[in-house]
Structures are given as structure tokens and as C-alpha cells.
Amino acid sequence: MSPPPSRPHSRSGSPAPGRVVRVLSVHQPWADGLCLGWKPVENRTWETPYRGRIYIHATRLESRPRPEQLAPRPPEVISEILGHWSRPGPRQTGAILGSVELVDIVPLGWVREIDRQIQAGTPTHLFLPPLAQRWVHAGATFERLARVEQQIRPLSERGPGHVFSLYLGPECWLVDQPRLLPRPIFTKGKLNLWRFELPPHAE
Numbered sequence: 001m002s003p004p005p006s007r008p009h010s011r012s013g014s015p016a017p018g019r020v021v022r023v024l025s026v027h028q029p030w031a032d033g034l035c036l037g038w039k040p041v042e043n044r045t046w047e048t049p050y051r052g053r054i055y056i057h058a059t060r061l062e063s064r065p066r067p068e069q070l071a072p073r074p075p076e077v078i079s080e081i082l083g084h085w086s087r088p089g090p091r092q093t094g095a096i097l098g099s100v101e102l103v104d105i106v107p108l109g110w111v112r113e114i115d116r117q118i119q120a121g122t123p124t125h126l127f128l129p130p131l132a133q134r135w136v137h138a139g140a141t142f143e144r145l146a147r148v149e150q151q152i153r154p155l156s157e158r159g160p161g162h163v164f165s166l167y168l169g170p171e172c173w174l175v176d177q178p179r180l181l182p183r184p185i186f187t188k189g190k191l192n193l194w195r196f197e198l199p200p201h202a203e
Contacts, residue, residue: 147174
């Protein structure tokens with residue numbers, strides 16, 4: 001058996017330090033969804049002031065929808081959700097799989113109202129400015145709401161219920177620019193947004 005690869009050394013002879021990154025532990029298959037790009041949102045009960053690249057750690061647990069979560073959704077949405085658990089091949093767990101860019105965190109109420117306006121066929125320029133004024137006390141701006149509208153519109157235009165197959169809140173972490181690592185980095189997960197020293201040449 002060949003020895004494990006040695007860590008690069010600095011001129012002083014000590015191991016070269018890696019880059020410290022922020023990591024979020026997520027159940028499968030949602031960890032795959034974030035890193036592969038079919039899940040543009042992560043739902044949490046808490047916020048963070050951090051914005052930027054976060055790395056996604058797949059926990060050893062899988063998250064399956066409860067019957068009451070699926071009941072109000074259209075049949076095609078239910079099939080789509082359940083399809084995430086029936087994809088062929090094993091899912092990697094217990095490892096950091098990739099990363100996404102955390103661009104904003106917004107309350108589910110914003111998503112619900114914007115989805116309602118899209119469903120009603122209201123032109124964007126007629127509903128975004130009034131909503132920005134209504135929610136200014138909560139930090140709303142036209143730019144933030146426009147980002148939400150652009151992200152959810154493809155799902156919303158598919159019909160009622162589609163947006164809420166992925167946007168569950170109460171705090172919706174909006175992400176983009178998904179990126180997979182060449183190889184998973186096996187490590188234990190932690191709660192909240194945690195720090196990890198990414199090995200050199202991991203990306």
C-alpha cells in the first residue's frame with residue numbers, strides 16, 4: 001500500500017497552510033442539489049451576515065419529505081421531489097463536495113408575495129417598487145427583490161406550488177455559481193456555518 005500523499009511544505013520546512021473557508025453541513029440529496037445547481041436555495045431557521053463562497057458538506061444523514069409536506073403540491077411537483085431520492089448511483093456522504101456563492105438571505109414571505117404576483121401576471125415594474133417600499137424596514141431594496149424575482153421566475157412560471165418545492169424558508173439562502181471539487185474531502189460536519197482549512201490544491 002502506497003503512503004498517503006504528503007502535504008506541501010513551505011520554505012521553513014513546515015506544512016504549507018491551506019485556505020480557511022466557510023462550510024455548511026447539508027443533508028443529502030440537497031447537498032448534491034446545491035453543488036450541481038438544481039437547488040438554488042438553502043432553507044434555514046437562522047441568518048448570517050456572511051456573503052460569499054461557502055463550501056457544502058454532505059452529512060451522513062438523508063432528508064426525506066414528510067407526507068404533510070408533499071400533500072398540497074401538484075402531482076408533477078411531488079414526482080419531481082421524490083425523483084431526487086431515486087436517482088441512480090450512490091450519493092457521497094460525510095464529505096465536503098463543492099461550493100456555492102451565497103448572494104443573499106431573504107424571508108420566505110418575500111418569496112411568497114413575489115410568486116403570487118408572477119402567478120397573477122403582474123408586470124415586474126408594477127409590483128417590485130411598491131414591495132421595496134413596503135418592506136424597507138426589513139432591509140428590502142429594489143435590487144434585492146429583483147434578484148429574488150429573477151431566481152424564482154422559472155419555477156413560478158411552471159405553475160402554482162412549484163416554487164415551494166424548493167423554497168421552504170423561513171430564511172431562504174439564495175445561492176448561485178455552483179462548483180464541484182475534483183475529489184470529496186472527508187471530514188466530520190458541524191452545526192451552523194463553520195470554518196475549515198481547505199488543503200492546498202483541493203480545487
